[in-house]
Amino acid sequence: IHPSVQEALMGRKPVVALESTIITHGMAYPQNLSMARKVEEIVRTNGAVPATIGILRGQIHVGLTDEELQFLASSKNTVKVSRRDLPYVLSQGLSGGTTVSGTMIAAHKVGIPVFVTGGIGGVHRGGENTLDVSADLTELGRTPVAVVSAGVKSILDIGRTLEYLETQGVCVAAFGESREFPAFFSHQSGFQAPHHVQDEEEAAELIDSALGLGLNSGVLIAVPCPQERVTSAQVIEEAIQQALSEARSKGITGKEVTPFMLQKISELTDGKSLDSNLALIQNNARVGSCIAVALSKLQKARRKGNLPHQEDTTPPQPxxxxxxxxxxxxxxxxxxxxxxxxxxxxxxxxxxxxxxxxxxxxxxxxxxxxxxxxxxxxxxxxxxxxxxxxxxxxxxxxxxxxxxxxxxxxxxxxxxxxxxxxxxxxxxxxxxxxxx
The missing domain is CATH 3.40.1190.20 (Ribokinase)
Known part of the structure; x- marks a missing residue:
């Protein structure tokens, strides 16, 4: 655990977990490094402590130095690490970027309740036949961490993903003025979120309630992409269909599908999707850090006896x-x-x-x-x-x-x-x- 993160946790200050797969597999160097630095800066500016989670030489790191960020961003041999991969990667002394699933596990173990990412994985298109369902969804069903994202990646089957999250008992809420569940690059998915929170304070109260109930399941806060960076839903859908067709023809499957699709869609949209991707990640970091600050204030007020007691997510210091x-x-x-x-x-x-x-x-x-x-x-x-x-x-x-x-x-x-x-x-x- 990085000293700044450790100090914040011990002092019960707001901490925001950040994933590292977007650094190792989501963007090319050096854009991935500048993005990671920018996101951490946004979290700090909004009053929280960033904790980028990654694996370096067989050890989980919660909070990275700039040198460690550079290592993950520039390394050619990093692994994409989900729940299933953790034992192997650690035992072999490998380095890698943690997915939503892998990041949630580490965040929960050290007592970080809020985690910001771009978009979670989900049910792949055609998943009713291939059973290609992201471990992010099952992780949300069994790990009590709130994930702030731009909904589900638009390359996925959003309707089936929402159904699967319901089956897993995950509390899903759209953030902002609309109840429409965001489609990553676009505001419009055609699906309504089951719940809705208007601002950071409402989101913090929802997360606090979920943690206090001890349900041992997560919360998904779906934040729409900033309006000025929204890519046309039709343009994105056409690019997705073309990228899907190419992925099938090349026999690309499993965890290689998402990075291929995102790269191909960026090419087909002349970089517009990548611009939207960067904008939504930064917006999620702003919203997520404000939620973490609001949640910290809520828990602090309870410790002072102003609110009914609920379970505190931060482990006490022995x-x-x-x-x-x-x-x-x-x-x-x-x-x-x-x-x-x-x-x-x-x-x-x-x-x-x-x-x-x-x-x-x-x-x-x-x-x-x-x-x-x-x-x-x-x-x-x-x-x-x-x-x-x-x-x-x-x-x-x-x-x-x-x-x-x-x-x-x-x-x-x-x-x-x-x-x-x-x-x-x-x-x-x-x-x-x-x-x-």
């Missing part, structure tokens, strides 16, 4: 209270350690321990960001500890002048049996009730 030790392990080379003041050949290594530190370290690596309460001296050992534990929240640790950071030395035989142990751990007595 607190770990305990010792931190600098451990020295002296291991003899011979099976028998010679006493009487003799020098025994061996190897000495330094490690960092203490039961409290070990627990806090583990929780930090699992993404829980605990606050660690302990005590160290102002000496070279404490500097080593703080450097080693840079990934942990050590902000509340006592730094005591004239005290020694706790150390422990274990002398063990060549087989690992403890021969003698020496501990200088008086500083642990400074972890008092008053300090806690």
């Amino acid at each position: 607190v770990v209270i305990g010792g931190v030790n600098v451990d020295f392990i002296a291991k003899a080379q011979n099976p028998v350690i010679q006493g009487g003041g003799q020098t025994n050949a061996g190897r000495v290594r330094r490690t960092f321990g203490g039961v409290g530190r070990n627990l806090a370290d583990c929780l930090s690596r699992l993404g829980w960001a605990p606050l660690f309460l302990s005590a160290v001296g102002k000496d070279e050992h404490s500097e080593s500890v703080l450097h080693y534990c840079h990934h942990m929240d050590m902000s509340a640790i006592l730094h005591l002048e004239g005290k020694s950071t706790a150390t422990y030395c274990a002398v063990v035989t060549s087989s690992g049996e403890l021969s003698v142990g020496l501990g200088d751990m008086d500083i642990h007595h400074q972890i008092t009730e008053q300090y806690v």
Whole structure:
């Protein structure tokens, strides 16, 4: 988790999750990079913290540095990662862009309730025969994250997609003045959304209600493309039909269909569809970040006791209270350690321990960001500890002048049996009730 995202989550500030498949598979370099930077900037401008989610060398990242964005944008060997792909991609140490499904999973695990994307996947045209249904839809049915998008990609079967979302129990609401469900590039899909919210505050109240009910299913907020960038529905439909025909003739199937279709439609519309795509993504980022801010205010008001209690989506920060030790392990080379003041050949290594530190370290690596309460001296050992534990929240640790950071030395035989142990751990007595 990126430090800015971690800090925002710990401070219960609004955070907006962003996907990365649009970076790795949706646009060409360097346009994809400038788009990603622009979207993050829009989120920040509207008062939220952006958390672009991606996979780098087998590790899920929630929030990316600019260098990591550049890596994903320019790499030629990235994978498109949905729910089914996560175990393989992580186990193989691969890098990739997370789809709506993959991004929702990561966002939910760290406690981000609002996620902005361009458009979700859905039932492909002809899906009643091919059973080609995006995992985004089933993810919305089982992961409690609100997805803000421009509806469903217009290359899909929008009517069947809405029916499938109903079957999955997903709350779908159109955003703005009309109840018409948007068709990605166009306002007009010919289908009505089952629900309607007029502004960011209403959307936040809807999301808060859904999360509070504990339904364990998502919410889809469908935001129409800005009017000035809307592409004619007829122009888009003609381009879709031509692109579909070409995809069939080339035998393109599965997860390769969507990137091919979007690229082909951009060519057939002389880039108008791409311009609309960029405009709607930026508009979604603006709307989504405003929704996240409104939701954060709503939850903050409840914590102050002004509203009835509902389940809070942000996990509480654990607190770990305990010792931190600098451990020295002296291991003899011979099976028998010679006493009487003799020098025994061996190897000495330094490690960092203490039961409290070990627990806090583990929780930090699992993404829980605990606050660690302990005590160290102002000496070279404490500097080593703080450097080693840079990934942990050590902000509340006592730094005591004239005290020694706790150390422990274990002398063990060549087989690992403890021969003698020496501990200088008086500083642990400074972890008092008053300090806690």
